[in-house]
Amino acid sequence: MNYSCSRYELKCNDCGKRFGNQPLSACPDCLAPLEVAYDLDAVRGVFTRENVAAGPPSIWRYVALLPIPDGFQPDLPVGFTPLIHAKNLGKRLGATNLYVKNDAVCFPTLSFKDRVVSVALANAQRFGFETVGCSSTGNLANSVAAQAARLGIKACILVPSDLEPAKILNTQVYGARLVRIDGNYDHVNRLCSQIADEYTWGFVNVNLRPYYAEGSKTVGYEIAEKLGWRLPDNVVVPMAGGSLIRKIRKAFQELIYLGLVEEKHVRFFGAQATGCSPISVAVKQGTDDIQPQKPNTIARSLAIGNPADGPAAAKMIRDSGGWAEDVSDVEVVAGMQELAETEGIFTETAGGVTTAVTARLYADGRISRDQITVACITGNGLKTTDALTGHYAEERAIRPRLADFGAYLEELDGTKEPELAVAGANHAN
Structure with a gap:
């Protein structure tokens, strides 16, 4: 059964055949994947900055460009997560305009x-x-x-x-x-x-x-809106199946077509773990041909060895003038720690991949240090605490005595805290 809707319908990526709306993912004729195609002109007067701003603080503020059936009343406040100017991480990496899109706090289950x-x-x-x-x-x-x-x-x-x-x-x-x-x-x-x-x-x-x-397009909409209806110069996105990075680009293209943002060339950078990096390998080899891999990485949320959107993602990255990079499991853990220590964001292993790859891109000169760059963090670190097992010692307990606390501080760093000495003196008086 076909469920009609005037705003959008399914369309084959290759042959262009349209299928209305139905639970179908591939074209029966050419087997190419189907995507949702919109009548953008029909929503031009509805999808405006003013209407978006008047909407709820969730992805539903962008409902005019989402394939939501007529009459559906969404009430779950999903998305609209922070875009943080990562000044501390940027300082460590030598970057002045680095931002983090933090879906580690997305409602209700802490991921994009x-x-x-x-x-x-x-x-x-x-x-x-x-x-x-x-x-x-x-x-x-x-x-x-x-x-x-x-x-x-x-x-x-x-x-x-x-x-x-x-x-x-x-x-x-x-x-x-x-x-x-x-x-x-x-x-x-x-x-x-x-x-x-x-x-x-x-x-x-x-x-x-x-x-x-x-x-996934809503990540792109939010990036643009939270930058004051501007597009960034670069976006770094973790890749599993390869869909997210493509949909962020689609969001930017729709915003340009509707006149909500000025046209701008944005470069896209894909991030993978070396233990499962079929898209990264393809980009580095200058091809869209994805060679399946057997995953072997702690970044399990990215461990898709034969990604469905891999060929399209690899082509899109290269066409944008971007790049794809992959990092070791050791670097993944270091990336998790670095983001937490600098910006107070506890991300899962996929976020460690993004952070480590972003650092690599700056170090290799692939991203200019003053360009507006957004690194996408897609999940919360509370889900992958096992990746950090053994990296932090379990500290011994001390007695609830001020003297014991002072001695413990000396043990940790070899120095007495001046403030502690003053506080102790005042307490004694």
Whole structure:
């Protein structure tokens, strides 16, 4: 059944054939992926700076350019996360205009996946699915489980068996059915495609994928709005399947077409872990041909060895004049620590990848130190605390005595604190 909507419909990337609106992810004729195409002229008078500013402080302020079914009333305050001028991190890296888009605090499950899931589940309800699911490396599982619970929809989540314990727990707590698969993400995803056909369930990243992916555009809208309706010079984005980086670019293009921002050439930089870097490798080799890899990295949320949007992402990065880089697991942990120590942002391993790659790009001179650069942090560090196991010693306990505290400080840094001495003297008097 086709669910019509005048503002948007599915369109094949290759042959251009249109399919209206239905739970379909690939063109039956040429097998190319489908994307949501909008009648931008039809929303020109609706999607304005004034109307956006009058909207709620969430992704729903951009609803005119989201594939949300008519009559749907979203009430979950997803997105509209901070864009922080990262002065301390910038100083350490020698950069003056570095910003961090912090989706580590995205509501409700602390990752950017909350954006895409909210759009996908609106369409799951439209199409009448009674059960929804996903294949996931963690964050998507959390978000689908949480939002399905709120909407009263059954959820079945499939994940690789080696997923971080915190992400497993953060899925189970919402009452979702969790199935662990003895294999990597690519194995899980193939199984989900078969399940979607056999059980007629709505899988957010399978038969609902075109709608799901559009939620990522809101990252781009927010970057532009929070920069005062300007586009940055550079954006650094972590890559798993390769969709997020492409959708941020799509958001910028739509804003330019509608006249909300001045036209500007933005360069895009992809970030991956060396243990799973098929898109990065392709960019470095100057090709769009993705050679699948077997993931071997602590950055499990990026561990997709055969990314669906990999070829398109690699081409887009190169066309923008950008670059893709990958970093070791040691650098990933260092990136997590550096962002926390400088900006007070505790990010998961994917954010460690972004931070470490951003540092590399500055060091290699690929990004000018005075250009406006936005680094995208997509998830919260509380989900991947196991990556830091063994990096911090468990300090011994001391008695609740001022003298013990002073001695302990001397033990730590070899010096007495002048303020402590004064405070102790005043207390004695």
